[in-house]
Amino acid sequence: MEFFIFRNMTIERFFSNYKTSFSGYEDISFIDPDAERYIWFYLAPIKTDNKVISAEIRNYIDLLKLTISRIPSSKTFIIFTLSDIYSINTITGANDIKEAVKYYNSTLHELALEHNNIKVLDFENFLSRYSSTELIDWKYYFISQMALNPRLSNPFHDWFKKQVKSIELKRKKCLILDLDNTLWGGILGEDGIEGIQIGGDYPGKAFLMFQKQIEELGKQGVILAVCSKNNIEDVRQAWSLNNSIVLKENHFAALKINWVNKADNIKELAQELNIGLDSMVFLDDNPSERDLIKTVIPEVEVPDFPTQPYMLPEFFKSIAEKYFSIYNLTSEDLSKTKQYKENALRNNVKSTFTDMNDYIRSLEIELSIEEVNNITIVRAAQMTQKTNQFNLTTQRYTDTDLSEMLNDGAKIYTLSVKDKFGESGITGLSICKLNGETVDIDSFLLSCRILGKGIEDAFMNWILNELKLLNFKAVNSKYISTAKNIQVKDFYERFGFEIISESGSIKSYSLNLGDVQINLSDNYKYNYK
Incomplete structure (x- = not known):
């Protein structure tokens, strides 16, 4: 069995693609010794008295600490942060539940520092994608005590799979970048160094933010490389003279800036960096270039590039979380x-x-x-x-x-x-x-x-x-x-x-x-x- 899951509500549907067994509600009396890994998945209780809710949340920490003491330190224990998906606060100055949730989640991170096998997942990262009315289907809650809307189970599967991969330290190694209309607006060879759009007003500020985000990926151990149809002398001059460009030559581990077809260039990049093609992600605004790589080198991940610069922030978030998430850095x-x-x-x-x-x-x-x-x-x-x-x-x-x-x-x-x-x-x-x-x-x-x-x-x-x-x-x-x-x-x-x-x-x-x-x-x- 892959996971034994401690829970306080019905959540079986959300883990249906794994081999699992479950505790009773708020029951820690039995811990399956044959489980490969353990999960703690608690939501804020749904009750009418906010003081009772906050007291129960604090009690969950006591239950959790007792459970940790009984689980082998050699087995991974994945703990979800707690979220309040439904409560009513008519006394606007009272923060009982909010403070209890804050205490609960901060304690999780303290426990993770004390125990190497504990991995904390920020469940709010998933829930924040949905409105409060989408989180609960009251019919299912009243019938089976399933607080989370079962319609969210499929997107949860995808999200949780990515989280497990990040815990297992599995991610892509290299991000390969086109230049024109990808890292800046316009075409360098036609618009010149001062004519490309980077920084300043829109759309330049969108490309500037995109470059800063990619720079952060590089700081987190993602190998950055360039594959662009351009004259390398023109690009180096732009790097030297245009101060608005964030990503300069020193940010990249390898460059393929020439007029050779990009499939051959990417294969050479893989050889030069001595990494597998399946560890690479390629970004290019040109659909025909993307289609070439998808066809000739299907191992390389080639996400569709946004058609408008204002879409870049959400695009970056999606590729960063999909391909480059990692639980911690070395x-x-x-x-x-x-x-x-x-x-x-x-x-x-x-x-x-x-x-x-x-x-x-x-x-x-x-x-x-x-x-x-x-x-x-x-x-x-x-x-x-x-x-x-x-x-x-x-x-x-x-x-x-x-x-x-x-x-x-x-x-x-x-x-x-x-x-x-x-x-x-x-x-x-x-x-x-x-x-x-x-x-x-x-x-x-x-x-x-x-x-x-x-x-x-x-x-x-x-x-x-x-x-x-x-x-x-x-x-x-x-x-x-x-x-x-x-x-x-x-x-x-x-x-x-x-x-x-x-x-x-x-x-x-x-x-x-x-x-x-x-x-x-x-x-x-x-x-x-």
Whole structure:
């Protein structure tokens, strides 16, 4: 069962697309131990006495705290903020219910800070889309104590699915942007630097707000790139001379500003950034360009662009929430564009060397390996959710899943990489489950940003050497093939692992640590914290 849901009213219809079971109304006496995750979904009670309502809301917090104490900290507990969908206040100076709701919701966020497995969802984000008369169908309330209008169940399904994805740290990686009539009004090549519409009066102020919103996305770890039919010299001149333009060249990780068809350009962007086409979103005002990408590269998300600039704020809100929502940010997210630019510098240096080892040594690479902790566990979970290409098993985990593994004695190692061009942050992960004198490598993965410099081999050799030093005798591992991880199909074999079984998409391996000589390459500096 996927969810066990604590509730105070009838809400089954709103979770019909999940495997669920439910508590009784305001009943916390039973907690299903087999549930994968838990949900707390309470609404303000519908009663006639406002003081009674506010007292019950405050009592819900006591019930919740007792419930939290009985739920394993290794399992995700999703808690909805409380909303008052129906109350009557004839004493306009009284704020009993409002203050109780405020206390309830502020306490939720305090509890989330104390417990890593608690994820708070702002239910008002969903309810605010509807008028008060749309929220309740009184017929259903009187018949079955269903306070929320059942007509809202389908849009709720879509909204909740996005929230779960954000908790699981699943989102698109890259936003690709056209320029003319997308980031500014007008056509640069025809209207000139001063003639394009950005800032000032409408429609320029709409494009200005749009650029500022996109800039914020970039600060939140979304990779920004440009794909535009223009002369790059003209664009660079506009970036330099038009002070109203917010998004300058330094905001973008990669540029394709030329007269090549945009499908080819986007494919090259994916290769240059070393990310999958299915992790990209493309914005362009031109319907024919959008249709080309939808047809030639269906993996790329291509939303319809608004026909009028005044529609941009709602458009941005929709794409930001649909494609780029994330529950919380890691330090790696905050420096994503910088990291991809540094990677471009590394590739430029690589082209000047003829010997790979000389090139690697010139980068002065430092590998910092440490066991996961409360600070790095979110990033570790994020990597399992987002890494596809160099991922031996493609197992997806949340931070609470990893916490449960740690409680069971697993060793989870993170890898951070630094060289003379900059820091890539946590870009590697290995999950090792211990079983007596044997270790099972559950997951081994690296971000595509650090591939091509032998780091994957160095990390694996370090892991094997560390396990040997800890007196483990054997290591078991698996390769589970997917459409995206073909490049690692023989990875374990390079280290002496023997295939012990092969069935369908799964190859199982074993390595006797006593039979192998492990050498750590001197191309890298190793730091173990």
